[in-house]
Amino acid sequence: MEETAGDPKLNRREFIVRSIRVTAFLGLGGLAVLVAEKSGSGETVWQLDPSKCIQCGRCATNCVLAHSAVRCTHVYAMCGYCDLCGGYFKPGTKTLNTAAENQLCPTNAIKRKFVEDPFFEYTIDEPLCIGCGKCVKGCGAFGNGSLQLQVRQNICVHCNQCSIARSCPAEAFSRVPAKKPYLLKQITLEGPKSGG
Amino acid sequence: MKQKRYLVTALVFLSAGILFMLWDMFFSHPEPGVNPYAYDMKAIRSADTLLAKYREVQQIKPVLTSIHGLAVDRSDRIYIAGDGGVELYNREGKRESAFRIGGSARCIHVDKDGLIYLGMEDHLEIYNHQGIRVNQWKSCAPEAIITSIAVTTDDIYIADAGNKIVYRYDHSGKLIRKIGEKDPRDSVPGFVVPSPWFDLATDPGGALWVVNPGRHLLEKFSREGAILGSWGKATMAVDGFCGCCNPSHFALLSDGSFVTSEKAIERVKIYSPKGEFRFLVATPESFTEGTRGLDLAVDSRDRILVLDPERNQVRIFVPKQ
DSSP: OOOOOTOOOOOOHHHHHHHHHHHHHHHHHHHHHHHHHIIIITOEEEEEOOOOOOOOHHHSSOOOOHHHHSSEEGGGGGOOOSSSSSBBBBBBBBSSSGGGBBOOOTTOEEEEEETTTTEEEEEOOOTTTOOOOOHHHHHHHHSOOOOOOOOOEEETTOSSSSSSHHHHHOOOEEETTTOOOOOOOOOOOOOSSSSO | OOHHHHHHHHHHHHHHHHHHHHHHHHTTOOTTTOOOTTHHHHHHHHHOOGBBOEEEEEEOOOOOSSSEEOOOOOTOEEEEEEEEEEEOOOOOOOOOEEEEEEEEEEEEEETTOOEEEEETTTTEEEEOOTTTTEEEOOOOTTTTOOOEEEEEEEEEOEEETTTTTEEEEOTSOEEOOOOOOOOOGTTTTOOSSSSSOEEHHHHHHHHEEEEGGGGGGGEEEESSOEEEEEEEEBOOSSSSOOOOSOOOOEEOOOSOOOOEEEETTTTTEOOTTTTTTEEEEOOGGGGOOTTOOOOOOOOOOOEEEEEETTTEEEEEEEOOO
């Protein structure tokens, strides 16, 4: 059978050349994607999902830092500004005041300030917070769940393998985009799933 | 020989140091599962069972799968309202009838004539005993969430958790006045309603009682909206109301005593007409943790009916012998 001009059939040389071109193109494309990811657009950091957190206390004890990078964050939009705050007061508190023995936080890291009758504002003194989650448990059980634990990215040393994530029984830790490093529960129309 | 002794001693100290470091690294951590910062909810939820003076005698399991409201009429018929329908049971708990509704009823009230009032999110719908809608009112207000209804001979009271207000209507649907608006001149402190549970009822004397949940109070109002009194205290102890906002529901016994239900620490209690704690009807152990919306009703025999949305049941309690 004779070859004619315009015959689409490739000879061996042309096939090899085209294959090399395609391979080089794919390789360069892959490299570009890799470089783009490394240059920051795909960078990730460790964060914990408050909707999975069970307040086991390991965030306070299992971080490689002596003072854990996990701290309490207050989502003010969710807060009820309650007088009887489940995240602030110990159960059995008789008088609702700021006496040390009434406070649930083991380091007194939550500050209570009168706003107007009957509302009180609660702020976290972050350097005092150890990330134990005790207030988070109380707020979730008796309030709207506005107190939530988060890895503070300015404190975290960004270990490849986070030692808290490794021991987290709720598997609440995951890598999230560095551009959106916080995962906070927000208020929903249905209201909180628990609480008082 | 002396040098050898020094070497052995040094090796012993070195080994001891290494062993201590190994122990410190691998064995000195707290046991898995032991939380040094534990918040013991079980201890808080465990109640003194000696305070429980009622026992559960019956459960009614409705066909509806999402239930929100409970009422009892003069003949002790039991009405259960929820998503898409209302079910009627006789006093023995046998299903008598049911009818469908176009939406979700958050609350229900049955008047002396047997008319059924349903709080349909932002408006009221009225049905007769056959399940035929006889009236539908317009929306109470933008963003209204109707959470409770009480009907007297002259008035219809509606609690709106969305706008934190009580409306007094006449039977034609005309708004007569708003009750509970914050007014320092009349010493009305205003309702604090952080979550959509906001209950009201009228007592045997016809006075209006409204829960002020954020203040942990039950407040008594005149028809004109003047506050006549209040009782309640914020505490996690059994004699008060816990959490951000409680009680979530209440009902009145024939002697004017109050039956209250709470969320967070799920419990049903009885208070005297003056607001003094008497005893528990149901302890927190009786409910699934996280249950909310324990609507209450009392029948002519003072049996206490508790709507348990988590178990999808109406549970009936009577005094222990």
